[in-house]
Amino acid sequence: VSLVESGGGLVQAGESLRLSCTASRRTFKDYAVGWFRQAPGKEREFLSTILKSANSIIYADSVKGRFSTSIDDAENTVYLQMNNLKPEDTAVYYCAARYSPFHTNGPTRAQLYFIWGQGTQVTVSS
Numbered sequence: 001v002s003l004v005e006s007g008g009g010l011v012q013a014g015e016s017l018r019l020s021c022t023a024s025r026r027t028f029k030d031y032a033v034g035w036f037r038q039a040p041g042k043e044r045e046f047l048s049t050i051l052k053s054a055n056s057i058i059y060a061d062s063v064k065g066r067f068s069t070s071i072d073d074a075e076n077t078v079y080l081q082m083n084n085l086k087p088e089d090t091a092v093y094y095c096a097a098r099y100s101p102f103h104t105n106g107p108t109r110a111q112l113y114f115i116w117g118q119g120t121q122v123t124v125s126s
Helices: none
Strands: 002-006 007-014 017-024 032-036 046-050 056-060 066-071 077-084 091-099 121-123
Touching: 002 077, 002 091, 017 032, 017 056, 017 091, 032 077, 046 066, 046 077, 066 121, 077 091
Parallel strands: 007 121
Antiparallel strands: 002 017, 017 077, 032 046, 032 091, 046 056, 066 077, 091 121
C-alpha cells in the first residue's frame, strides 16, 4: 500500500483544515494509521493513531480537543480534522500506516510505522 496526503495549505490562526490520507490500491483494513508532524529543526511529533478493527483512537495531549481523526466507511481514507489552528501548528504533516491485525491500539512511535506518505505543508499565520 502507498499513501497519498492532501489538504494542507495556508490558513490564519483560529481557522480549520482537514487533511486526507488515502491508500492506493487497497484499504486500511487491519492497518493502524497515524498522523505525525515535523517542524523545521524539530523531531517528528506524534499526533494521533486510529485502528478501526480495534475501535481504538489515541491522541497526543498537545492536540487533544482540537484535532480529531476518522476513517471513511470504505476504509481507504483517513482524515485529520484540525480546528482552532495556531501558528505553532505550522509543520509538514505526515500520515503513516502499519499492518496491525489483532492489535488493540495503533503505535504512537514513528519508528513502528513502515509506510509513509509524502507529507503536506500546513502553515498557520498569526
